[in-house]
Amino acid sequence: MRMGRKSSESMNGANRSYLAQKLTKGGARLTAQRKMLVEIIQNSTGHLDAASLLRLAKRRDSRIHRATVYRTLELLKRLRLIDELDLMHLEGEKHFYEPRTRSEHFHLACFRCGKILEHNTPTFERLKKEISEQTGFKIEVIRLEAGGQCEECRAQADSSQSDASRAAR
Amino acid sequence: MRMGRKSSESMNGANRSYLAQKLTKGGARLTAQRKMLVEIIQNSTGHLDAASLLRLAKRRDSRIHRATVYRTLELLKRLRLIDELDLMHLEGEKHFYEPRTRSEHFHLACFRCGKILEHNTPTFERLKKEISEQTGFKIEVIRLEAGGQCEECRAQADSSQSDASRAAR
DNA sequence: CGTTAAATGCGAATGGGTCGCAAAAGCTCC
């Protein structure tokens, strides 16, 4: 009977109250799978899709099933613990997820290099406020995404553009 | 050999130059199918998904195939003649399409009654400008969507809320 | 018109996501 605690577990202790609070509100049970999935999402840096999340989870406990991942994502969305992103369908039709613990931001997807930029400005906050005021609509989730060219790729495109026009002469 | 022209066809004459211009740029051919699909999209009021578009198209020429619809939508997206919407996945994973001829707006999807509101405010324009200025990102397509409760549904929810609290006492 | 590259129809194949059900695991209350 190992009583040793890994750092992730002791850290879990701190998280548990927050999660327990959030998850148990509404009658959701705090299962091992859910704890694991939430922890992976929280600790992950980038934007996870369901398949990646499953892969990472299987590394800890190979018995976890795809359906559980999808069901948990659905639950976390409902509880507003994560946001779902499309990232302009840059990599097919799948969705990406990120914890709502980080400060709010939107996403810019570069069609050329595939990079995802995160950004925010007070004007976004203002826009949301205006929307509610002007339409009476109560915003529960909002998603702002743009596709185009990032600064670097634009510079590159411009220089090859001038190459092309030079060659055309 | 019927020489009569339906109004939709004569209207087509006006559109054709615009379409021909847009479609033939980049080497796209002006096929009967493409003309038909673009016309359906332009004349449609609501937000069409691929299946609805196919259904409407089949009504005019039953030989048109699903794959052609998808390929045409892809083309029109590339040419920036239409925008693709998710509408917060209110009706599953499918996408919706609308012509870019109408003035720009974003979409608010009511989770309760399923209504889609269209809205705009100058702050949105300003936000886009700021994004470009602050990040150097060149926006080619942008999508702003919110999900929540429309004014009517909110009023309804509030009144049933107070019913509930009254009942609870 | 004939030529040629591009587009279409077709049906099979993908891929992301969902479902129904039996077994397993949380919670609650004692």
Next chain:
DNA sequence: GGAGCTTTTGCGACCCATTCGCATTTAACG
């Protein structure tokens, strides 16, 4: 710390939107 009830999981079959490869047709250019 179990009994009993309810929720959740694993599982595989299934679904639905979209894509693909290929043979045939068609638009566009000369």
